[in-house]
Amino acid sequence: MKKFFVSALMILAVFKASADEGMWLPMLLGQQVYDDMVKRGLKLSKEQLYSINKPSIKDAIIIFGGGCTGEIVSNQGLIFTNHHCGYGAITGASTVEHNYLRDGFYAYTKDQEIKSTITVQFLERITDVTSEVEAGLKGLNWADRTKKTQEVYKTITDKAVDQANGLSARVYSMFKGNQYIMYVYKTYRDVRLVGAPPESIGKFGGDTDNWEWPRHTGDFSIFRIYADKNGKPADYSADNIPLKPKWFLPVSVKGFKDGDYAMIYGYPGGTNRYETSYGIKLKNEIENPSLVHLRDARLKYMYAEMIKDPAVKLKLASNYASVANYWKFFEGETKQLEKYHVYEAKQKAEQDFLKWAGNKPDYQNIFSDYQKNYEAWTPYAKQRQYLIEGILGSPLAAYASSLQQVENAFTKKGGTKADIKNAVAAADVARNNFLAAEDLPSDVKILATTAMMFYTDVDKSQHPAGVYQDIKKDFGDLNDEATYKALAKSVFANTMVLNNAKWKEFTDNPDLAILQADPAYAYASAFVKNYNSKYAKYYSDFVSRNNELGKMYMKGIMEMNPAAVKKMYPDANFSMRVSYGNVKSYNPRDAVHYDYATTSKGILEKYVKDDYEFDFPEKALDMIKKKDFGQYKDKLKNDLVTGFITTNDITGGNSGSPVLDAYGNLIGLAFDGNYEALSHKIAFDKDLNRTINVDVRFVLWCIDKLGGAKNIIDELKLVR
Numbered sequence: 064m065k066k067f068f069v070s071a072l073m074i075l076a077v078f079k080a081s082a083d084e085g086m087w088l089p090m091l092l093g094q095q096v097y098d099d100m101v102k103r104g105l106k107l108s109k110e111q112l113y114s115i116n117k118p119s120i121k122d123a124i125i126i127f128g129g130g131c132t133g134e135i136v137s138n139q140g141l142i143f144t145n146h147h148c149g150y151g152a153i154t155g156a157s158t159v160e161h162n163y164l165r166d167g168f169y170a171y172t173k174d175q176e177i178k179s180t181i182t183v184q185f186l187e188r189i190t191d192v193t194s195e196v197e198a199g200l201k202g203l204n205w206a207d208r209t210k211k212t213q214e215v216y217k218t219i220t221d222k223a224v225d226q227a228n229g230l231s232a233r234v235y236s237m238f239k240g241n242q243y244i245m246y247v248y249k250t251y252r253d254v255r256l257v258g259a260p261p262e263s264i265g266k267f268g269g270d271t272d273n274w275e276w277p278r279h280t281g282d283f284s285i286f287r288i289y290a291d292k293n294g295k296p297a298d299y300s301a302d303n304i305p306l307k308p309k310w311f312l313p314v315s316v317k318g319f320k321d322g323d324y325a326m327i328y329g330y331p332g333g334t335n336r337y338e339t340s341y342g343i344k345l346k347n348e349i350e351n352p353s354l355v356h357l358r359d360a361r362l363k364y365m366y367a368e369m370i371k372d373p374a375v376k377l378k379l380a381s382n383y384a385s386v387a388n389y390w391k392f393f394e395g396e397t398k399q400l401e402k403y404h405v406y407e408a409k410q411k412a413e414q415d416f417l418k419w420a421g422n423k424p425d426y427q428n429i430f431s432d433y434q435k436n437y438e439a440w441t442p443y444a445k446q447r448q449y450l451i452e453g454i455l456g457s458p459l460a461a462y463a464s465s466l467q468q469v470e471n472a473f474t475k476k477g478g479t480k481a482d483i484k485n486a487v488a489a490a491d492v493a494r495n496n497f498l499a500a501e502d503l504p505s506d507v508k509i510l511a512t513t514a515m516m517f518y519t520d521v522d523k524s525q526h527p528a529g530v531y532q533d534i535k536k537d538f539g540d541l542n543d544e545a546t547y548k549a550l551a552k553s554v555f556a557n558t559m560v561l562n563n564a565k566w567k568e569f570t571d572n573p574d575l576a577i578l579q580a581d582p583a584y585a586y587a588s589a590f591v592k593n594y595n596s597k598y599a600k601y602y603s604d605f606v607s608r609n610n611e612l613g614k615m616y617m618k619g620i621m622e623m624n625p626a627a628v629k630k631m632y633p634d635a636n637f638s639m640r641v642s643y644g645n646v647k648s649y650n651p652r653d654a655v656h657y658d659y660a661t662t663s664k665g666i667l668e669k670y671v672k673d674d675y676e677f678d679f680p681e682k683a684l685d686m687i688k689k690k691d692f693g694q695y696k697d698k699l700k701n702d703l704v705t706g707f708i709t710t711n712d713i714t715g716g717n718s719g720s721p722v723l724d725a726y727g728n729l730i731g732l733a734f735d736g737n738y739e740a741l742s743h744k745i746a747f748d749k750d751l752n753r754t755i756n757v758d759v760r761f762v763l764w765c766i767d768k769l770g771g772a773k774n775i776i777d778e779l780k781l782v783r
Contacts, residue, residue, distance in 0.1 A: 083710040084747040085632045086331050086640035088244075089113040089121055090189055100643050104324030106725045112641065115188065120727055122309035124328045124639065126184040126248070127719055128152075132329035133183060133286070134721040136314060136729060137778045140288035140306030141257065142183070143762070144719030145734045146265030147388075149284030151381050152179040153259050159374050167261035167680075169285075169772035176255035176287055178299050183288055184231075184248040186639055192219050192234060196243040205611040223247045229296030237633040239337065240614040241621075246638060251288045251306065253299045258285035258772060260765045261680055262380075268669070269676030270387050274395060274738045277661045278706045278755050279669060282734040283762045285775065312721055315728035315782040316760055318697045318704070319646055321659040324725040325709040326643045327733055327754065331635035332716030334744045337617060339430075340409035341437040342609075343745065345444060347400055351393040353448035353520075358390035360512050361456045364505040370675055379502055382458075395741035405746045416616075419623045426619040433612055440605035443598045446525045453513035454590045458506050462497040463560060463583035464591045466490055473575040487573050494560065503555065511551035515544060517590070527593035530586075558583035635714050644710030649753060651739045660758070662702035663687040683769050693768055694783075695760040705761045707731060708753040714744055722756045728782045731756035 087096055090113045097109050113121045127133035131148035135141065146153075150164075156177045157163045170176040199215035200208045220232035223245065232247045259265060264281035272278055289303035290296060297303055319325075335342070365383045369376040400406065413430055420426035455461045472478055472486035518531055518541055531541055538553070539546040559565035560583050569577055578584055621628045648659040667687060671677040687703070690696070697704040709722065713733055722731040735755040740748040767776045 083642075083644035083752070084712050084749060086334070086635050086642050086712055086714075087632055089328065089639060089641040090115070092641075100326075103643060103645065104725045105326065105643070107727050111727065118309040120310060120312070120328065120723070121186060121639065123312050124186070124330075124721070126330050126637075127286075128181045128183070130332070130716065131718045132716065132720040134328075134719075134729065134732075135288075135308045135311040137311055137780070138307060139778060140290075140308055141311075141775070141778055142254075142286040142288065143721070143729070143732060143759075144284055144286065145282045145732060145757075146259060146262075146284045147282060147384060147734070148719045149181075149256065149259060149286065150384060152177075152181055152256050152286070153284065154377060154381050155179065156256055157377055159377070162373065162377065163259065164262050164377060164380060165373065167259055167264070167770065168256065169258040169766065169770045169775070170256075171772060171774055173287075173305070176257050179254055179256050179286070181254040181286065182250050182252050183254055183286075184250045187230065187247045187249050189247070190223075190245045191243070192245045193243045195219050196234065206607060209607045209610070219245060235636050235638045237636070238631075239617045239634075240610065241617055242633070244638070249296065251290060251296045253289035253297060253303050255287050255289060256284070257287050258766060258770065258775060259283075260770070263678045263680060264683065264765060266384075267666070267677070267679065270391065271676050273388065273391050274735055274741060276657055276708055276737045276753060276755055277665060278735065279661050279663075279665045280706065280734070280757065281761055281765055282757050283732055283765070285766070311780070312723070312727065312729040313780040313782045314759055314763070315724055315730050316694055316763065317728075317782060318699065318760070319707070319724065319730060320699060321646055321648055323646045324643070325646050325711060325730070326641060326723045326725075326727075327709070327711045327713055327717065327720050328639070328641050328723070329713065329717040329720030329733070330637050331640050331714045332637050334635040334714050336634055336745065336747065337613070337620075338409070338745050339433055339616070340406050340413060341433050343400060343406045343409060345437060345441060346745075347397050347406065349441070349444045350448060351397040353445055354452050355390055355394045355397075356520075357449065357452040357456060357513065357516065358386050360516065361509050362387055362390060364508040364512070365502070368502055368505045375502055378500060379505070382500065392741060395738050396744065399740065399742035399748075400745060403742060403746070403748065405742060408746075416619065416623060420619060423619075426615065429612055429616050429619065432608070436605060436608045436612065440601055442522070443525065443601055446521050446598065447594065447602060449513075449517045449521050450590055450594050453517055454587065456513055457510040458497065458501055459555065459558070459560065459583055460510055460587040460590075462493065463558070463581070464587040465493060466578060466581075466584050467588055467591065469573070470575065470578060470588070473573075473578075483573055487570050491566075491570055494566065497560075503561075507551045507555050510554065511544070511547040514550060514586075515547040525593075525598070527589040530589045554582045554586055560584075635716070637716050642712040644712070646707055647710050647753070648708070649751060651737075651751060657708070660697075660700065660704045660707040662697070662700050662704055663692075664702060666705065680769070683765075686768060691768060692764060695764040695768070697760065703761060703764055704758040707756055707758055708737070709756065710752060711754040712743070712747060712752065713754050717754075722754075726782075729759050731758050732762070 092109055111119055113119050123135040125133045127144045127148055131144055133142045133144035136143050153164050196215055200211060216234040219234060223232035224230060229250045230247060231250060232245055234243055234245045236243055260281050267280045288306040290306045291303055294307060365379050369379050417430060455464060469486045469490050472482040534550055535541050538549040555561060559569055559581050646659050648657055650656050666679060669677050670679050692703045695703060717733050720733040721729050722733055724730050733754050733756050736743060737753040737755060740752040743752060763776060766772045
């Protein structure tokens, strides 16, 4: 193994930022950070938290499915993660007759566990590759540097790839390109569904409670990793055996109190804590309001169909949950950024920087350059959001736009019949997936509404040429909803995408003229081609220039005040992190106090029979009323604790992350943040930030007392 040398920059950068803020790299914990963790209550050594050569807690933490975190909780490869992380696998295993999403599911023997398409990744090792990256990009201007970066990354990661043993690698940019770290992962491909509660538990509270506290959601699901007889990654096979992990987490049923130490491991997806005031202004005024407005329309139409039919609900459930989650997040983010005057705070910090940079040529023009860059892009920012979240928010339009790959095969210089055949074959596979997930009644309304919203809200000079003129000619007044309803009806009725006979005729004998004349393709591709031909370069230049300025700004901050470097940490970027804090109640506003934990009493208070969001299984209600909690009852609350809050710093990607006590025992699963601090991607609020977690005792109660899956409980190492 190549020895890992940590640069001086990174050593400094892992020191503490402010109270509970920071998503720290566990493999690079500085002594001051570790000492603070101990001061807060930690009882483990640094080597127990992360060791290069010995098993440690890091070996129990996995990337689950590419967007969540999971943890190993038994010596047989058992995984705990969130219900919403396993949502796709649960819905994929469900049918109307065996509706595991609605009714829940537990495997009472291993042969009842259900195959899934999920993969998981373990972190094997890390290497500082800053010198190699910089050597590969030496002497290039920023535009050429941007173009070559992925090539340089690949040259570096290719040396670590070992497909036979499931090893892959990726390079992460830290501190906006001032540091580069390569992570090597081992991927397991045979992951099986072991258990999940009914959706009425796993999503209790629905969109109403999303990002809110108090919370009573049983947000968990259970999976198992299988490997071949030698413990190596393998495709699904009946001959595979449960993985023997390097480390697994003991599960505590002891409970905790307000103020106790809490630590969270995981893979936070992304923050931008070093964003400029210009970026916040664009986000608050254009990007977030546009996204919320467009998603609101899409959700309305999906929801209306989902409540009518269980089959439709099952079909749309995963997509609806994904769209809804960040609809509410971005609405709240803007409110919190404005409420706490983050824009003004950034402006002040930038003015301080400019005073320092006044006589330094490398830095003195950074913010005038930022201003020019945002002024050049901002006029087109709304159009981009309305294309992505609006026009392509229609599943039919999104699929139809992908057929541009077929058109490209026809028109590219030097293209062959084989290229066309391959493009059509790929489109056919994608069409089958599209049709399996498509709900026509909601989609036709989405297409009609987003077409009108684009016309109404986007600068007319940026509309695709001729599109709205043709709509007016064929369907009527462009300010009348009926026009767009007629448009959508016509598109859906006449596209070959929704007509098996026409589609077969096209795939048997591909014809460019037929593709271009198809109403769904003509509609969607007009918007995409308009953006790609006229505006995509502006966005690419904007992002590239912003990255260049961001790297210089970060470097300047570090030079301006070396002591401040000790309070910095790299933005989250889906690399392994650890945060620490405490279980802690809070006061969100005047005269309001939120306790640190919720109990089953709150479920009874929120319960509404047959409600889409607040229904609850009758058996579970009866057990709660009888206080049939067994060993999972909390002594302090004299009740079943369902959820709790901590001061830990997390973000998206931490879903499913283990919440650990001072001894490294699992006490809960992180699944949300609180509404009062939804500015956390940009600015951490040291007073109001809370992580919302499902109590592991509620999880165990659902598995054992409610689900009857004592076999799963027996597999765990319980700490009493």
